[in-house]
Amino acid sequence: xxxxxxxxxxxxxDHEVDVLVVGHGCAGAAAAIExxxxxxxxxxxxxxxxxxxxxAQSGGELYLGGGTALQKACGxxxxxxxxxxxxxxxxxxxxxxxxxxxxxxDGSVELFEWFRACGVEFVESLYDAPTWMxxxxxxxxxxGENAWPYNEIARPVPRGHRPAATGxxxxxxxxxLSATCDSLGAETHTDxxxxxxxxxxDRVVGVTARKxxxxxxxxxxxxxxxxGGFVDNEQMLADHAPxxxxxxxxxxxxxxxxxxxxxxxxxxxxxxMGFVEAAYTALPAMVCRGMLVNGQGNRFINEDxxxxxxxxxxxxxxxxxxxxxxxxxxxxxxxxxxxxVRPSYAAETLAELEADLGLPPGSLEATxxxxxxxxxxxxxxxxxxxxAKWIRPLEGPWAAVDPRISFGGGDAKGTGFSGFTLGGxxxxxxxxxxxxxxxxxxxxxxxxxxxxxxxGEGYISGTSLGDGTFxxxxxxxxxxxxxxDAGA
Amino acid sequence: xxxxxxxxxxxxxDHEVDVLVVGHGCAGAAAAIExxxxxxxxxxxxxxxxxxxxxAQSGGELYLGGGTALQKACGxxxxxxxxxxxxxxxxxxxxxxxxxxxxxxDGSVELFEWFRACGVEFVESLYDAPTWMxxxxxxxxxxGENAWPYNEIARPVPRGHRPAATGxxxxxxxxxLSATCDSLGAETHTDxxxxxxxxxxDRVVGVTARKxxxxxxxxxxxxxxxxGGFVDNEQMLADHAPxxxxxxxxxxxxxxxxxxxxxxxxxxxxxxMGFVEAAYTALPAMVCRGMLVNGQGNRFINEDxxxxxxxxxxxxxxxxxxxxxxxxxxxxxxxxxxxxVRPSYAAETLAELEADLGLPPGSLEATxxxxxxxxxxxxxxxxxxxxAKWIRPLEGPWAAVDPRISFGGGDAKGTGFSGFTLGGxxxxxxxxxxxxxxxxxxxxxxxxxxxxxxxGEGYISGTSLGDGTFxxxxxxxxxxxxxxDAGA
Numbered sequence: 001x002x003x004x005x006x007x008x009x010x011x012x013x014d015h016e017v018d019v020l021v022v023g024h025g026c027a028g029a030a031a032a033i034e035x036x037x038x039x040x041x042x043x044x045x046x047x048x049x050x051x052x053x054x055x056a057q058s059g060g061e062l063y064l065g066g067g068t069a070l071q072k073a074c075g076x077x078x079x080x081x082x083x084x085x086x087x088x089x090x091x092x093x094x095x096x097x098x099x100x101x102x103x104x105x106d107g108s109v110e111l112f113e114w115f116r117a118c119g120v121e122f123v124e125s126l127y128d129a130p131t132w133m134x135x136x137x138x139x140x141x142x143x144g145e146n147a148w149p150y151n152e153i154a155r156p157v158p159r160g161h162r163p164a165a166t167g168x169x170x171x172x173x174x175x176x177l178s179a180t181c182d183s184l185g186a187e188t189h190t191d192x193x194x195x196x197x198x199x200x201x202d203r204v205v206g207v208t209a210r211k212x213x214x215x216x217x218x219x220x221x222x223x224x225x226x227x228g229g230f231v232d233n234e235q236m237l238a239d240h241a242p243x244x245x246x247x248x249x250x251x252x253x254x255x256x257x258x259x260x261x262x263x264x265x266x267x268x269x270x271x272x273m274g275f276v277e278a279a280y281t282a283l284p285a286m287v288c289r290g291m292l293v294n295g296q297g298n299r300f301i302n303e304d305x306x307x308x309x310x311x312x313x314x315x316x317x318x319x320x321x322x323x324x325x326x327x328x329x330x331x332x333x334x335x336x337x338x339x340x341v342r343p344s345y346a347a348e349t350l351a352e353l354e355a356d357l358g359l360p361p362g363s364l365e366a367t368x369x370x371x372x373x374x375x376x377x378x379x380x381x382x383x384x385x386x387x388a389k390w391i392r393p394l395e396g397p398w399a400a401v402d403p404r405i406s407f408g409g410g411d412a413k414g415t416g417f418s419g420f421t422l423g424g425x426x427x428x429x430x431x432x433x434x435x436x437x438x439x440x441x442x443x444x445x446x447x448x449x450x451x452x453x454x455x456g457e458g459y460i461s462g463t464s465l466g467d468g469t470f471x472x473x474x475x476x477x478x479x480x481x482x483x484x485d486a487g488a
Numbered sequence: 489x490x491x492x493x494x495x496x497x498x499x500x501x502d503h504e505v506d507v508l509v510v511g512h513g514c515a516g517a518a519a520a521i522e523x524x525x526x527x528x529x530x531x532x533x534x535x536x537x538x539x540x541x542x543x544a545q546s547g548g549e550l551y552l553g554g555g556t557a558l559q560k561a562c563g564x565x566x567x568x569x570x571x572x573x574x575x576x577x578x579x580x581x582x583x584x585x586x587x588x589x590x591x592x593x594d595g596s597v598e599l600f601e602w603f604r605a606c607g608v609e610f611v612e613s614l615y616d617a618p619t620w621m622x623x624x625x626x627x628x629x630x631x632g633e634n635a636w637p638y639n640e641i642a643r644p645v646p647r648g649h650r651p652a653a654t655g656x657x658x659x660x661x662x663x664x665l666s667a668t669c670d671s672l673g674a675e676t677h678t679d680x681x682x683x684x685x686x687x688x689x690d691r692v693v694g695v696t697a698r699k700x701x702x703x704x705x706x707x708x709x710x711x712x713x714x715x716g717g718f719v720d721n722e723q724m725l726a727d728h729a730p731x732x733x734x735x736x737x738x739x740x741x742x743x744x745x746x747x748x749x750x751x752x753x754x755x756x757x758x759x760x761m762g763f764v765e766a767a768y769t770a771l772p773a774m775v776c777r778g779m780l781v782n783g784q785g786n787r788f789i790n791e792d793x794x795x796x797x798x799x800x801x802x803x804x805x806x807x808x809x810x811x812x813x814x815x816x817x818x819x820x821x822x823x824x825x826x827x828x829v830r831p832s833y834a835a836e837t838l839a840e841l842e843a844d845l846g847l848p849p850g851s852l853e854a855t856x857x858x859x860x861x862x863x864x865x866x867x868x869x870x871x872x873x874x875x876a877k878w879i880r881p882l883e884g885p886w887a888a889v890d891p892r893i894s895f896g897g898g899d900a901k902g903t904g905f906s907g908f909t910l911g912g913x914x915x916x917x918x919x920x921x922x923x924x925x926x927x928x929x930x931x932x933x934x935x936x937x938x939x940x941x942x943x944g945e946g947y948i949s950g951t952s953l954g955d956g957t958f959x960x961x962x963x964x965x966x967x968x969x970x971x972x973d974a975g976a
Contacts, residue, residue, distance in 0.1 A: 002924055002926070003924070004755075094730070095730035095731075095733070239759045239914065240758075240759070240760070242583035242760070242944070243583075245583070264755060264757075264924045265755040265923075266755060267492075267752060267753040267754060269727065269752075270727070271727040271728070272727065272728070272762075273728070273761060274728075274760075274761070274763075275762075296871050296872070297871075316804060360871045361862075362858055362861060362870075363870075363871055366854050366858040369854065370851070370854040382848040382849060382850075382851075383784050383785075383848045383851055426727060436490060436491070436749050436753040437490030437491040437749065437753050456730070
């Protein structure tokens, strides 16, 4: 298992196809659609009994911009690819892949139209408040573009594109993409788990798989690995991304890194295997009205930043972190944004609250005093640059919310974090997998979280469905053309 | 280059040997010594014109304990392997390799005697002050064992063992180990750069190399990769440890990751490729008398911790960081510990200093006020637990030192950080390289910074020469025995 099989070891193949796509999530569907449109025969392998993968269980946000029809319909006509690039290259950094982000931004308007042509519907209205996920069907939302320092780096324009679904919308995106695969004649073989790449010399010429306990082999002229990341593989996490050990997993349970390992086993390059996305169970609508402090009672970021970024910062703080609110702030949170979260502690004074939370005596007092001093004197936050609209002097009584308690309340206390991995196989701009020592692995492609794509150490919602489909499409096109060139 | 060569492609070999060691630093020397003692013929390949590698250019500290003769001679008779393990497993963490640390601690007294038997000399006295490197020949020093939280986790005992050299002592360690290699009949082939592993099926059976522009081939029954880390390989840094991009490099210039890539090219597992050591140009003797603050004017760690650990914390802070001292603190630093460092800024008030350093108004004032409040009330540091002996209320006039300026002064301003990589090939306890998909790569070993060893996200001086020799020795023994078993 995982180690490659030599072509000479295969007596006969059960299936033959031009382009074999391993994994039917968003990246796989996009690769299949474009390979089929380019004239190649296509089979998708899916380990579970239906298509969709982790993509279908996601929020469904698509990070798109540069002047999409939806942005314009919502009154934002001043975005362009350069402005989008300025934001995304910072927000996904440090160490983001600028070449991939550039290409992605240049193709973003077209990608939006591609989604619509595949049947994804968008409601032409903006949800204009801080949140992880709007409680409405609004098609557009802010994803941190209007928070410091990004509002000084690029013109602030919302780019969170959402399918017409309340709450989690990934299923709506995947229903449309999978239907498009079907209509184009890309076959999906479900309950089929790919195990190993088949090699003819250096070239990948197929995969072996298991279906209901039986071996099954596929001969292909090109193989596209879209098997997802490795958050469900404890050994790979320990080896490559131990920061996520013990935390919740954002996946459908099948992100076991199998595609990444199949590539590594034949000397494929990997990239940024330690980079992760992590979301923290703190409510944006709450923290922007108060503060987020670490286990030493210090603030560490502007609380109105994209919540994925305050989450990532919290992951690296001495914990546990706390949401601190005064009574007026708590009362100001719109009921629809409360998500069942209640104060874990309440106290008349900060000294009492420090004792309740186990914070060093005087630490929270000093933090609030500095915050209030600037709120009073200038109505600003010179330490972390939270927007002035959220700034006012805080005064007791006080409340603290423990983000280790899940949204919806209850008593169960976890770590508060859940995430997934961003590192994977190194690919070029057409999804070709790079080889250790130079060049590409002939016949092998990767996209989505099985590959390392645009992300540096930062993460913004919608960039996984975004880059998975964008670079999945490019891989599908390139693979189909390579097949035709070889056959010509 | 880098990609493996098949045995069938080699017409004839230039050299044949039982155990081929690639890289003559501390790990390679240790492997060669023990393989030779176990009866194997041994050749060491060294890319440069003489042995020593990055080990010879290092400080020469050896992290040893558990009751060494040197510890006892200096009056520390209460250490043992469990106590050493308690410290090291925390200080090298989070995510340290507990199994390797356990073995290392259990073998530490013996490893010290091994160094002495190889001819490394130690002066039986303690240097008892915070420093990166003592200005004396004292053989023992503290490496953070007496700082919070480690002083509560284990009985504080110094374990920094230093060869009898003033300043950098790595050359003294390597001179002894290389002489031992020579005396045992392990040949060193200098100016010989290994390029590729030679494979017979799955088994490693040699390497190809270049010497003065000519191809040269080595047939071996076992290959031990001790080629060092990859801090000198910009592409590998960008792919795997971008946090070090742009910073100084702690190496002899040859840590190009070639051994790691040779392994990856044949499907060897890697581990923790993103983990790094980073040292910051801030003087321990200075920061413990004042404070270390980040770009928001906040402290972030107890300043008397092992300097490698405050360095690592600083690397992840919003920068730039500053050393803040009052006049009394500056005057209290022993002249021998000043290392030519002078204040970058001086000011009568903290408000002036904030303006000079570009810190948010009031930020440093709030930090110092909290520090002084506890210094006055209780003489303690409840936020970060710096030892009480360093705590007193600070008062102006003030000085700030910019760690981006090198020790020794001058005007050149870099990043202040220099480091090396800790990730590499995944190995078992005998140095056998693990294969993607399970099992080991037959005939292949790795040790030193070419492998992932004991380290998690933390680093303590002396653990590289320490684990390089410890696991290098084990690899040499195992390789020699495997050769004998195969020949029997």
